[in-house]
Amino acid sequence: MFENIKTIWRAETMNVLFKEIRQGNIENIRERIEKNPAVVNEVFTGKKPLKDIGQSPLQVALKCAEFDIIDLLLNNGADPDFIENPSQVPPGSMCCPVISDAIKYAMDTLLYTGTKHIEQSLRYVGIIERLLVLGADPNKKRIDKNPINNWQPLGVLAARGNYILKRTRSDDPEAYCISNKNIITILDLLIKYGADVEDWLDNGVWGDESNRKAYLDDFEIKDEVDFNREIRTIFQEYFNRQTNT
Secondary structure (H helix, E strand, C coil): CHHHHHHHHHHHHHHHHHHHHHHCCHHHHHHHHHHCHHHHHCCCCCCCCHHHCCCCHHHHHHHCCCHHHHHHHHHCCCCCCCCCCHHHCCCCCCECCHHHHHHHHHHHHHHCCCHHHHHHHHHHHHHHHHHHHCCCCCCCCCECCCHHHCCCHHHHHHHHHHHHHHHHCCCCHHHHHHHHHHHHHHHHHHHHCCCCHHHHHHCECCCCCEHHHHHCCCCCCCCCCCCCHHHHHHHHHHHHHHHCC
């Protein structure tokens, strides 16, 4: 009985940490870490919010753009290669490694206008580099019940980058320019730290179509629309430049 009470108390205490992250209460978080350094790698076991269940403090801090808290967690041993355990997340949830989360936020932040969001996007890019330096696996795949969604970080970059480029091209030229630069910078970082480009290119996207065909090869003009035109242009220029140097 006492062991059960202790377990419940511990879980409730840990879940308070996640609330403090969402509130940006860095001083309380700092005190918790000083008392128990292991809290940086606990997982959320509360009932709400559903999207936090099974996630680490680092993932929630990334989600909330709490950059000082992200630094604090990483400085104190937060796992840069964390991914949710499929048995601990709500049914139908996708599990994503921290590096893929950071890539998604680096791109998606640019959907919002204003200098603040451009600055946030650039800070996420800096976090991507730090995660890789600290040992994040640049080839770690997402985990989903549909294997077609089990993308490597390169796949997340391609999909989110293409989407953001299409959304910002005419609506927000500054964000479009930053998107282009971010994609190149993140490509450089992933490759520098060991991303297996050939393996990713040879893997499939939808049906029998490979990433190479979807994102790198010249588009075959038939009846289809080239939905990947934006990212294809960047990838072709990037990899052609790599080949010629």
